[in-house]
Amino acid sequence: QVNLLQSGAALVKPGASVKLSCKASGYPFSDYYIHWVKQSHGKSLEWIGSIFPNSAYTKYNENFKNKATLTVDKSTNTAYMDLSRMTSEDSATYYCSRCGYYYSGFPCYFDFWGQGVMVTVSP
Amino acid sequence: DVQMTQSPSYLAASPGESVSISCKASKSISNNLAWYQEKPGKTNKLLIHSGSTLQSGTPSRFSGGGSGTDFTLTIRSLEFEDFAVYYCQQYNEYPPTFGAGTKLELK
Numbered sequence: 001q002v003n004l005l006q007s008g009a010a011l012v013k014p015g016a017s018v019k020l021s022c023k024a025s026g027y028p029f030s031d032y033y034i035h036w037v038k039q040s041h042g043k044s045l046e047w048i049g050s051i052f053p054n055s056a057y058t059k060y061n062e063n064f065k066n067k068a069t070l071t072v073d074k075s076t077n078t079a080y081m082d083l084s085r086m087t088s089e090d091s092a093t094y095y096c097s098r099c100g101y102y103y104s105g106f107p108c109y110f111d112f113w114g115q116g117v118m119v120t121v122s123p
Numbered sequence: 124d125v126q127m128t129q130s131p132s133y134l135a136a137s138p139g140e141s142v143s144i145s146c147k148a149s150k151s152i153s154n155n156l157a158w159y160q161e162k163p164g165k166t167n168k169l170l171i172h173s174g175s176t177l178q179s180g181t182p183s184r185f186s187g188g189g190s191g192t193d194f195t196l197t198i199r200s201l202e203f204e205d206f207a208v209y210y211c212q213q214y215n216e217y218p219p220t221f222g223a224g225t226k227l228e229l230k
Contacts, residue, residue, distance in 0.1 A: 002167075033217075043209060045221040061218040100157075100172060107214040109157035111178065115169040 002026040004114035005095050011120050022079040022096030022114050029077040033099040035110060036070065038080050040092045041073040048094075051079060052105065059105070064082045083119070091121045124151050125213050129222030135230040138201050146211035150157045154190045155215035159225075161208040170209075171196065194226045203229075 007021040022034060036048040049060035051070040058070050067090070069082040079096055094117050097110035126149035136142050146156065154174035159167050169178045171187040174194060184199045198205055206229050211222040 020198045039163065045212070047219045047221075059229070097169070100169065106218050107155070107217050109169060109172040109212065109214050110159075111169050111172075113168050116146075 002098065002112045004098065004112055005092075006114040006117045007046060008095060009118045009120070011122060012090075012123055013123060016086055017082060017084045018086060018119060019118070020081045020083070020094055020096075020117055022081075022097070023118070024077045024079070026096075027065055028076055030060060031103055032101075033105065033108070034070075034072070034079040035097045036068065037095045037110075038064075038092050039095065039116070045095075048081070050099070050105075053079065053090075056102075058107060067077050086119075086121045093118045125216060127211055127213055127218050127220050127222040129225055131225060132223065133228065135177055136193070136201055137230045138203055140201050140226065141197065141199045142157055142201065143198075144190075144196045146196070146222050148192045148194075148213055148215075149195065151191045151196045153211040153216035155213060156187075156194050157212045158185075158187055158196045159210045159212065159220075161210065167210075175210075179195050184228055198227075201227075216224060 005023045012018045030053045033050045035050040038046045048064045049059045053072045071080045077121045096114040098112045100109040100111035101108045130145045130149045156174045158171040170181045175187040186197045188195050209225045
């Protein structure tokens with residue numbers, strides 16, 4: 001069965017960076033876009049960007065272009081998101097999810113989600 | 124960006140009742156709308172996509188309707204497991220955007 005397993009919670013100092021991981025299993029990793037979504041405490045969901053593991057092609061929300069960098073390691077079926085220059089505004093839960101369409105770069109719904117990772121920015 | 128306005132924010136109901144949640148898009152999104160369920164300790168669950176297509180595993184008491192700008196999620200004969208937070212999401216254009224969520228609480 002499809003599973004997206006995310007790394008554990010992170011405590012980050014202001015100005016530092018953090019790298020989050022999302023290990024996929026149960027399906028051909030290279031063939032489905034992985035998307036990342038932010039959920040600030042008690043708030044709704046905000047799309048950060050996506051990556052196609054087959055080619056490492058990325059697409060970003062303009063609001064996160066200078067904040068997030070998406071990469072993949074096909075040898076381990078893992079997607080990564082680097083968040084840079086962290087501030088209190090970046091404290092949130094971050095989710096990875098799989099596009100519900102095979103091989104599609106169009107906007108899509110998300111048929112499987114990771115469990116989310118809470119990132120806290122604090123001195 | 125397409126703004127998704129979801130209402131109500133909170134909804135109190137009892138098992139056996141039926142409820143509806145509204146989601147309105149700031150421009151036409153055809154039928155490119157999905158509904159998700161969020162529960163503590165569980166991964167987000169896709170319930171419905173394409174406005175009205177039930178995802179595999181979604182109970183038939185859930186239904187979705189609408190197209191263009193107005194959409195509705197209806198849950199008939201509520202069961203205890205349905206008390207959760209529900210989000211709509213448009214995927215008609217980038218960036219995908221979500222509604223603010225509806226918390227369905229036990230009355």
